[in-house]
Amino acid sequence: MNRIITIANQKGGVGKTTTAVNLAACLAAAGKKTLLIDLDPQANATSGLGLDKRLIAKSIYDGIINSTPIDQILVHTFVPLLDLLPANDQLNGAQVELVEIENREFLLQQAINSIKNSYDYILIDTPPSLGLLTVNALVAGNKILIPLQCEYYALEGFAKLLETIELVKSSLNPELAILGIILTMYDSRTNLSSQVADEVRQHFGDRVFKTVIPRSIRLSEAPGFGKPIIFYDFRSSGAEAYIKLTQEVIEREETSAR
Ligand code: ATP
Ligand code: MG
Numbered sequence: 001m002n003r004i005i006t007i008a009n010q011k012g013g014v015g016k017t018t019t020a021v022n023l024a025a026c027l028a029a030a031g032k033k034t035l036l037i038d039l040d041p042q043a044n045a046t047s048g049l050g051l052d053k054r055l056i057a058k059s060i061y062d063g064i065i066n067s068t069p070i071d072q073i074l075v076h077t078f079v080p081l082l083d084l085l086p087a088n089d090q091l092n093g094a095q096v097e098l099v100e101i102e103n104r105e106f107l108l109q110q111a112i113n114s115i116k117n118s119y120d121y122i123l124i125d126t127p128p129s130l131g132l133l134t135v136n137a138l139v140a141g142n143k144i145l146i147p148l149q150c151e152y153y154a155l156e157g158f159a160k161l162l163e164t165i166e167l168v169k170s171s172l173n174p175e176l177a178i179l180g181i182i183l184t185m186y187d188s189r190t191n192l193s194s195q196v197a198d199e200v201r202q203h204f205g206d207r208v209f210k211t212v213i214p215r216s217i218r219l220s221e222a223p224g225f226g227k228p229i230i231f232y233d234f235r236s237s238g239a240e241a242y243i244k245l246t247q248e249v250i251e252r253e254e255t256s257a258r
Pocket of ligand 2: 016017018040042044126127
């Protein structure tokens, strides 16, 4: 069964990439063959796995715009069982170029069709916008994971995100469903974090993962070393949290009757 999880929230800096990289690494460490697709021109997931985006010969841009075969783009990362479809600056152009192309919402889905059965999990990291790259990710995926930062205005723009999901569902990808909401950058020293968390849980109940990702310096340092947290500081609270989140994701995906 394909489990293709798009990590999306058009709000910037809420922990999409951190969640994408660390969940991907933890899934791989749990023995799941995993592919991470970096669909953000910032290429933070690519560099977070230790690759220099300036040295990427072919990126996911070529896969969706030039129909370059995916096996020419695919990179095996240093993490066993974890592959990457990297991004680079060229992807900036795609946002504009896609507008002119027929079937523009389906290009990522088509690009990964030939390899999707080779993986247990595919994760897609998206840019902070609801533009065509994110729409491509929502069409290619069957689940959405939404990171929400435990801050004021956490839910700002959330209605628009849900609206976009509904639109994609009704017109482009009927099987799309929300896998869950993950609360990120939780600071146990402040009341604000717990207030936001309570409020989000009141609104969205079981859709919110039990695991909460703490604010942790180690998590923010790890990308600078090109490593997921479990390879940077396995004993840190951030590593522990992403391992727990991974268990919850596997539970939701593999034990739910579908
Ligand atoms: P963008 O919208 O720009 O793609 P994003 O949603 O992908 O951003 P991240 O890049 O994952 O967000 O995180 C934003 C910043 O916050 C990064 O510098 C990251 O290292 C840091 N960060 C993410 N999660 C945590 C955390 N739990 N604790 C501390 N810092 C974090
Ligand atoms: Mg990001």
